[in-house]
Amino acid sequence: MRLIATGLLVFMAVTFVVTRSLQSLHPAWGFVRAFSEAAMVGGLADWFAVTALFRHPLALPIPHTAIIPRNKDRIGDQLATFLRDYFLIPSVVARRMARIDVAAAAGRWLANPQGSGGRLARGTSRLAVEILQELDQERLGGMVRAMLVSRVRETELSPMIGRALSAAVAEDRHLPVLDSLIGWGRDALRSNEDLIRAMVHDRAGSILRWTGLDETLANKLIDGIDKLIGDIAENREHPLRLKAEEGLARLAYDLQHAPEMRDKVERLKIELLENSAMQNWINGLWEQARAAMLRMARDPQALLSGKFGEALQQLGHTLERDPKLGRTINRFVRRAVVGAAADYGDTIVRLVSETVRGWDTRTITERLENAVGKDLQFIRVNGTLVGGLVGVLIHAVDVLL
Incomplete structure (x- = not known):
């Protein structure tokens, strides 16, 4: 689209140069010249406007250009505020969740996990494998070990063993x-x-x-x-x-x-x-758990075809046939999501803001430009054509008067 928009602008420029020498031969060439001249101006103006959003046109530090890179932090803060004010409000989340029948959806999938060609199972499997492989295993393992050790430290074992x-x-x-x-x-x-x-x-x-x-x-x-x-x-x-x-x-x-x-x-x-031996044993627990999760994620069909799969299917049928249980699960999910929005909404907002702030200007420019790139180039094309039509209209008024 960038090539099309730029090519159209160049074509208008060439047409303008050619029609200047042909205008005296016939009045119609005047309309073509007026169209190409105004189209060239409109195309250049819109090229400048589109380019100024993301960078300095012609690398010149013109004021009020490279708008997005200059306001990157403010954009991140505004996006985070928008999420907080319009999406992560508990009442809004509760209304949205009230329309979603989580129990019925889960029941249908559990009762027939191979439905739709098993795409959901395969997609979930690939996603789980990618997440487990891409996460920093040393850091994640350290977090799991630290959480486990911390929980054991905080738990008084003597009364539990005694009881x-x-x-x-x-x-x-x-x-x-x-x-x-x-x-x-x-x-x-x-x-x-x-x-x-x-x-x-x-x-x-x-x-x-x-x-x-x-x-x-x-x-x-x-x-x-x-x-x-x-x-x-x-x-x-x-x-x-x-x-x-x-x-x-x-x-x-x-x-x-x-x-x-x-x-x-x-x-x-x-x-x-x-004790170092106990620490090594705890480390081994995490590695074994991760390896087991990877095996299950890579082969979901084997998991669903065994006794565990039969139990899941039975659970799915129960969810489909028991509306009372479905209402209970939906209420629990709704409360959990609303509670998460209330407890962690500020954290999510802060995460969005800090993530955008952490991006370098080139990254955010490329991501936003790629997201709306076609539409931006259509603006240039439309500006060229609309400018040309306005030029023809002005020329027609000039000729008639």
Whole structure:
């Protein structure tokens, strides 16, 4: 369009030069000359106006030119203010959201994710992959790790562990763990019989070793411990078993109410968080989560064809058939969006303003010019043609008078 507009202006200039020498041959050439002369003036004027929006015409620092680059910061502030005053007002957002049936749209897609040729699924997949790949992984991973560590630091674990342990003891959910520990103790005893015999032999007197009683003593000791463990495993009312359960209940109480125990758990938590092995483990969690998200994003069909996909389809059918649930979800979404507009509207406005301020003048000039470029060149074409018509009209009035 720029070439067309410039070519039209050059054509008018050439026509003007040619028709000057032909005007005396016939009065009609006067109208052509008047058209080309006025068209040339109109085209030049509009070229100057269009160019002055984005840069200095002919690189000359003419006042009131390069309007957009000079007012870049003010444009950003005005755009941000426009967003704040007309779009991010909670009442406006609430009205807009009231017209949108999010639950029905989500239900239709979940019930038939392959609809429309699966374009939505593929588009969402490509977008998710691009976002995950383009984001600064080191920075994003650091943010995730910092958020996770911060949340764990702020959470007092001792009461949570105490309540969980207390509930487990009350509902006998600790018994399988206790039985496993008892079984582990019996296995450990049997696998270390030779070690026990060696210890008894080394600590026995020379008389016991000479008479072979050390071996008898070791066997008696091993058999006695094995029988004790067996009795604990078989008898739920064994005194040692009851003592262990009493100790678990006491531990659950101390975790919730004893300041010393709570301080001890907090110190242990901090030591674990600051341990390099734990930090490496947390780093690995983020990398594993990111890799899993990338796998799912790259192959959405596999995800939707499994059990998870069946659950999503069932959820979609439920959303389509249950208007009460749909109203509840729409109300929740509407409140969430309105709340986000109220809580983060100023942040969004500030982000827009600071982003525009951060652009260099060349960037904003190219983006705006590319966005409205064709229309700007049409202005030049229209200015050339309208100028020519006005020139013909003026010439006709001059001839008639």
